[in-house]
Amino acid sequence: MLSYILRRIILSIFTLLVILFASYSMLRLAPGDPTRSNFMDNASSTVSSSEKNDFAENISLRKKLKLDKSIMQGFSEWLSDILLKGDFGTSASVEPGRPVLEMIGERLPITVKLNLMAIFIAYSIAIVIGVYSARYAESFFDRSSTFILFLLYSMPVMWVALLLQSAFCSGGIWEIFPLRGVFSSDTQMSTFKAVFMEMYCYILPAISLAYGSMAGLARYTRNNMLEVLNSDFIRSARAKGASSTSVLWLHGFRNTLITLITLFSSLLPSLVAGSIIVEHIFNIPGMGSLSLLALSSRDYPLQMILFAFSGILTLIGILIADLLYTVADPRIKLN
Numbered sequence: 078m079l080s081y082i083l084r085r086i087i088l089s090i091f092t093l094l095v096i097l098f099a100s101y102s103m104l105r106l107a108p109g110d111p112t113r114s115n116f117m118d119n120a121s122s123t124v125s126s127s128e129k130n131d132f133a134e135n136i137s138l139r140k141k142l143k144l145d146k147s148i149m150q151g152f153s154e155w156l157s158d159i160l161l162k163g164d165f166g167t168s169a170s171v172e173p174g175r176p177v178l179e180m181i182g183e184r185l186p187i188t189v190k191l192n193l194m195a196i197f198i199a200y201s202i203a204i205v206i207g208v209y210s211a212r213y214a215e216s217f218f219d220r221s222s223t224f225i226l227f228l229l230y231s232m233p234v235m236w237v238a239l240l241l242q243s244a245f246c247s248g249g250i251w252e253i254f255p256l257r258g259v260f261s262s263d264t265q266m267s268t269f270k271a272v273f274m275e276m277y278c279y280i281l282p283a284i285s286l287a288y289g290s291m292a293g294l295a296r297y298t299r300n301n302m303l304e305v306l307n308s309d310f311i312r313s314a315r316a317k318g319a320s321s322t323s324v325l326w327l328h329g330f331r332n333t334l335i336t337l338i339t340l341f342s343s344l345l346p347s348l349v350a351g352s353i354i355v356e357h358i359f360n361i362p363g364m365g366s367l368s369l370l371a372l373s374s375r376d377y378p379l380q381m382i383l384f385a386f387s388g389i390l391t392l393i394g395i396l397i398a399d400l401l402y403t404v405a406d407p408r409i410k411l412n
Contacts, residue, residue, distance in 0.1 A: 078400075085399070089392040093385070094156075100384040101152045104377055111142065111169040111375045142169060142377055155381065166378030171370045177379045180367065181386070188352055188363035194279050195286035196344065200337070203291045204330075207298025211306060212325055222295070230292035238285040238358045245281060254281050257360035285355045290344055297340060301333040308332075334405035342398035343391075 143151035158164040168175050206226070210219045243249045246256040255278055266274075305311065306329055314328050356365035364383070371379040402409045 082396070082400075085396050089396065092392060093388050096388040097156070097381070097385055098152055100388075101155070101381060102148050104380060105144075105148050105151065109375055111138070111377060138169065165382055168376055168379050170374040170376045171367075171379055177382045180379065181364070181382060184363050184367050187361060188356070188365060190275070191279050191282055191352060191356075191361065191363060192286065194276065194283040195290075198283055199287040199291040199294060199344070202287075203294035204298055204337070207295040208302055208325065208330055210295070210299040211302030211329075214303060219299075226292040226295050229288050232288070234285060234289065234354050235358065237288060238282070238355055241281045241285060242358070254278070282352075282355050282359045282361060285358075286352060294337065294340060294344075297336050298333055301336050302329055305329045305332045331405065335402065338398050338401045338405060341401075342394040344394075 139145050143154050146154070155166070158166070165176065165178050167173075168177055168180060172180060206222050210222050213219055242256060245251050245253045247254075248256060306325075311324060311328060314324050319328070352363060352365035353369050354365070355361070356363045357369055360366075364386075367379070368383050370376070371383060
C-alpha cells in the first residue's frame, strides 16, 4: 500500500503542475490585470507629479507580479519562489501586502467546518432515503421521495439559500437562526456551548450546500441497492434465515459503497466551489467569499494559491476514494 500511495503522490504532483500552469495561463490571457489603472488620460499631454508616482508604483507592481515576463517565465519564477524560498506571495488587491497564506489560514477552518457539516448531512440523509426507497420500491415512500429529491436537485443554490433566510432567519417568518455571519464565542462561555452555538449558526448554510448533493446521492444509492437486492447472494442470505435488517444493511448496503465512495471524490471539491455563493449570502468569512474577492479584484497571487488548494483538494479526494475501495471490497487490490 505504501508503494502505491507513493506512486500516486508522485503522479499527483505532475498533475497539479499541469493544473497550475493551465490556471496561470488563463489568468494571464484574460483581459485586465491587478495593475491596470486609468489614471492616465491618453488625450492629455501633461501628467501631474502624483500621476508619475502612481505610474512608477504601477511598473513596480507589474515587476513584482512578473507581468512583464512571458507566461512560461512568469510561471517558472512563481513556482521557484514557492519551492526554493517558501514565498507564496502577498495579496495584490484584496488586502495589499498581506501574505496570502495568512489570509487563507484565517478562513480555511470556517470553510472546512461548514463543508464537513454539509457532507455529514448529505450522506446521512441520502443513505437512509436511498436504502429504504430500494427496500420499498414503487411504494408511496419511494414515489414521494423521488419527487421531492428531483425537486430539490432542480433548485438553484442561491434561491434556496435566500428562501431559507426569509423563512428561518431573523426578520423572516420564523426567527430561529441568525441572518448573517458566524458566531463569536465569549471568553466566559464553556467550550461545549461555544461549539454548539457555532454549529447552530452553520445549520442553514450547511443545508444550502448539502441538499443538491443529498438528492443525487440518494438516487444513486437507490438504484444500486435495487440491483444488489435482486442479486443471487441476497436471495441466499434470505434463504439461510438472515433477518431483513441484516440483509438490507450488512449484505446489501455494503455492496453499494463503491458508488458512494466514487461520488465522494468529486463531492468535496464541488462543495467548496458551491460555498462561494452560500458564504456570500450568509456573510460567512470563509474560503468561498475569499475566492469571490480574489476573482473580482484580479488578485493573481491569491488566485493562484486558491487554484492550488482546489487542485490539491481534488487529488486528495480521488486518492482517499481509491484507498476506501479496498475497505469496502477486500477483493480490490491497489496494485
